[in-house]
Amino acid sequence: MESSVHLTQTAEWEALAAHHHELADTHLRDLFASDPDRGERLVVEAGDLYLDYSKHRLTSETIERLTDLGARVDLLGRAAAMMGGDRINTTEDRAVLHTALRAPRDAVVTLDGENVVPAVHEVLDRMRAFAEAVRSGKWTGYTGRPVRTVVNIGIGGSDLGPAMATRALRSYCHPALDVRFVSNIDGADLAHALADLDPAETLFIVASKTFTTLETLTNAASARDWLVAALGDEAAVAYHFAAVSTATEKVEAFGIDPANMFEFWEWVGGRYSLPSAIGLPLMIAIGPERFDEFLAGYRVIDEHFASAPLTENLPALMGLIGVWYVNLFDAPTHAILPYNEELVRFPAFLQQLDMESNGKRVTREGEAVDYHTGPVVWGEPGTNGQHAFFQLLHQGTRIVPCDFIGTCRPTHELDVHHDLLTANLFAQGEALAFGKPAPAVSAEGVPDELVPHRAFPGNVPSSTLLVPQLTPHVLGQLIAAYEHKVFTQGVVWDINSFDQWGVELGKALANRISPELQRAAEPELAHDSSTNALIRRYRRLRSRHA
């Protein structure tokens, strides 16, 4: 879309809004009654992903209107520009090439006249050799002992992706290697992670794109002190520390041997960096072959997204349907509900992916938007969520579109559990969509005064993403689908999904306040009275002997 054209003034937007006006009050019960086959028709498949979007408050016409809007903003053209190396992250003057991280060895992706794919595979080859050495015990620490625990130190995109995926694929992990993640600057995180470890058998991976992040550098420095104190020699650091970063000089300055540094590039956004060297702890955990399958999974969806027509394009439809709720139904949040305990960290991973990408209030041209952008993303695995917050989904006043994610085969032997788990998934989608109207409740003999309390309005929309099994290949597909969903929405909203200036102010203020917490002097008057009072109170109570 030409930047001078305002999204909400396009004919496609107006047509969508008019269509919403007609459909807004229609109940899913009526949509299914008048179109009984919609559960078989309003579905789309890509690779191993099966998306049922029939339980959304939409018709085929809605999909036509939404895909018209996608065409108007040239969604697939913009995807091609991203994958082709255009500098679409204009506020940082960067290309956005995470799709090149999973391109096959013989692919060509040109940036500034150079093919980036050979460098990607060179790093992957080095990662493979390193991962194999650690897994086989060939890599030995300062005292000659093999590694038993890998501790990844990173935060945000340098933590959430590998932590989520290592957890998701734990049934594929090396049985004798423990891979842990430390992210929070809260010393409780590192202290707890190290409490039962033997430094002689511990390998740290310091993961930071910029190698300037306060949390990561503080944790890494404390980890180094812990190691050196135990092994009695600075030289031990070279045996027990590796780094993943774009900043070679800073890694060296920290004291990590550049031979143990795995590079990635400024054109990889932190929240998109899992298939880069940031995935090293995952590769060590599941092994290079499984990691290759994981990357191949991403590739399946990248190729699908780049080429499928919008009406059959799974990530594009996920994104466009999300726009339908955010902008037309004013839905402020979006729930991610994996019915698979292994995906326990998937909602947190998607929070960064989605909210750091699309939590923006100005267009690419810097003009304030007059429509909502990214929703608040949240969630928890089923069935736990059912016994916690589903009450609000069923009977609250807000509309919460839900993504149910289910797996047909478990990665364990307890089949009975898995059928019960999946029965709950399907039941929730059904209950949310169709509800239980008051007459049906009365017909069961419920006293009149209780009927309003026990009726379910229904009409709560949901997608069901069903996959065969949570393998590395399928996980790669799932992540790529959400990446491209987020991209789709950013294109529609005409925002830059690849910068994150909104995280900077808090970092700067923390740097200012941090020395004030240690000084006896009054806090700087420049703070407001609330912050000053909190600083004073903290200083009074922080002493362990107070």
Ligand SMILES: O=P(O)(O)OC[C@H]1O[C@](O)(CO)[C@@H](O)[C@@H]1O
């Ligand atoms: O990898 P780095 O440079 O340490 O950054 C960690 C995270 O911090 C952020 O920049 C936000 O502060 C994220 O975008 C990023 O994933």
